[in-house]
Amino acid sequence: MQIGELAGRAGVTAKAVRYYEALGLLTPERLPNGYRNYDEHDLRLVREIRALSDLGIPVERTRPFLECLAVGHEHGDDCPASLAGYREAIDDLSQRIAGLTARRTTLVAHLLTAAHRNSCAAPADGRQEPLMDYTSLPADLPVPQDDGAAAHLPGLPVPPLELRSSGGSFVRLDALGEGRTVVYVYPLTGRPGTDLPEGWDAIPGARGCTPEACGFRDHYQELLAAGAVRVFGLSSQEPDYQREVVERLYLPFEMLSDPERSLAGALDLPLFETNGLTLYKRLTLVVRDGVIEHVFYPVFPPNDHADEVLAWLRANSL
Numbered sequence: 001m002q003i004g005e006l007a008g009r010a011g012v013t014a015k016a017v018r019y020y021e022a023l024g025l026l027t028p029e030r031l032p033n034g035y036r037n038y039d040e041h042d043l044r045l046v047r048e049i050r051a052l053s054d055l056g057i058p059v060e061r062t063r064p065f066l067e068c069l070a071v072g073h074e075h076g077d078d079c080p081a082s083l084a085g086y087r088e089a090i091d092d093l094s095q096r097i098a099g100l101t102a103r104r105t106t107l108v109a110h111l112l113t114a115a116h117r118n119s120c121a122a123p124a125d126g127r128q129e130p131l132m133d134y135t136s137l138p139a140d141l142p143v144p145q146d147d148g149a150a151a152h153l154p155g156l157p158v159p160p161l162e163l164r165s166s167g168g169s170f171v172r173l174d175a176l177g178e179g180r181t182v183v184y185v186y187p188l189t190g191r192p193g194t195d196l197p198e199g200w201d202a203i204p205g206a207r208g209c210t211p212e213a214c215g216f217r218d219h220y221q222e223l224l225a226a227g228a229v230r231v232f233g234l235s236s237q238e239p240d241y242q243r244e245v246v247e248r249l250y251l252p253f254e255m256l257s258d259p260e261r262s263l264a265g266a267l268d269l270p271l272f273e274t275n276g277l278t279l280y281k282r283l284t285l286v287v288r289d290g291v292i293e294h295v296f297y298p299v300f301p302p303n304d305h306a307d308e309v310l311a312w313l314r315a316n317s318l
Contacts, residue, residue: 006038010046020049023059025066044069048076057089137208143300144205149270150283150297157291159266163234165254166242171232173263174290179229180318181287182309183256185269186212186235186302187279189245197275205282206274208302209235212282213249215306220252223306226313232256234263236279270297284309 007014020026021036026045028036045066052062064085065076076082160174189209190196201207216223216231223231234256235242242255258264261278264271270281283297284305294312299305 001038001043003036003038006043006046009043010050012046012050017046020046020059025049025059025063041070052076055089056093057085061085061088137211137301137303138201141201141207141301142204144282144298146298147270149281150295153267153269153285153292153295155291156267158287159263161262161266163256163258163262164239165232165256166239166246167254168239168243171254171256173287176230176287176290178289180227180293180313181230181232182216182223182228182284183232183234183287184212184216184282184284184299184305184309185263185280186233186282187272188235188237188277189213189241191241191244191248197277199274203272203274205298205300205302206272206279208282210245210249211303212299212305213245213251215303216253216309217249217251219306219310222310223313226310227317228309228313234258234280236261267292286312 001009003014003017007017010017017026021028026038026042028038028042031037048065048069049059049062052065053059062085064079064081068079068082069076071079073079077086158173158176160172162170162172165171186209187206188196196207213233216233220231231253232255233242233251233253236259237257238259239257242257245251246255258280261269261271261280263269264280269283271278272281273279281297282299282302283295284299285292286294286296286309294316296305296308296312299308
C-alpha cells in the first residue's frame, strides 16, 4: 500500500509516517520505481506507535515495543524492554506531577494570602489550600425549577423585623424608607479555605453566592441610577461572617443576618435542608414603600442575576 493509504488506516498523517521512517522505526519495501510499499506489518507498527503516543510515550521511545512485535510477539508490551519503557514513562510523569504540584501549592498560597489580605478572618488553621474557587461557577450546575414557592409574595407588606447588618447596626425591614430597595436572599457564602456542605454543587440553585454578590457589587452604581435606593444581601449566616464577606469582596452595601430565618417565617419564603442546615433558597425581593413589588425566583445563573435586576429596574422606572 502507498503512504496515503497507510496513514489513513492508521489514523496518522503522511508526515508522521515519514518521521517514523527517519527515526528508523519503519523500513518499508522499495519498489523498482522508488516508491515505498507498505504492508500489514508496517500498518501494525504505525498503529502501535500511535497508541503509545496517546499514552504519553514519545515516539522516540517506542522502539522496544516495535521490536517486540517484530520478533513475533502478539503484543508490543510482551517483552521486558517494553515494561522498562512503561516504567521510564511513569517516572517522567511522576517528575512532571511533582513539579506541577509544587507550582500549584505556591499558587494556592498566593491565592489564600490575597483572599484574606483585606479580611478580618484568618485562613483556617493548618490548611494550605481552598477546596474550591468560589468566584467562578462550574458549567454543569443543575438548574433550579420554579416550584411556585414565591408566587404569593408580590403585594405583601414587609414584616416589622429587625435584622443585624454587617455594619453592626439593626435594619428594620418595614422602615426601609421611600423608594425601591433590592434585597437578594441567598443560602450561604463560601470562604476560601472553608468547606461548603457536602454535595453542594448537586443542589439546584445552591452554588454561586459569591459570584452573585460580586455581580451586585460591580453593578451597584448602575442599580442606584436605575432607581434602587438601597441594596442588601440577606442570608442566615451570622453577622461576623457577613462582615467578613463585605470586607473581602469590597461590597459597597451591607449584608443582613437572619440566623433564625425570621423573614422566612413571616413571609413563608422557600427553604431547603442539607447537612443538618436549613437555608434560604435563592430569590430577590424588590421592596417599594414597604410592599413587595416584584420577586425574582428562581434565580439562575446567579452570576448574571444583578444584570437581570438592573434590566427590570430600567424597564419599570418610576
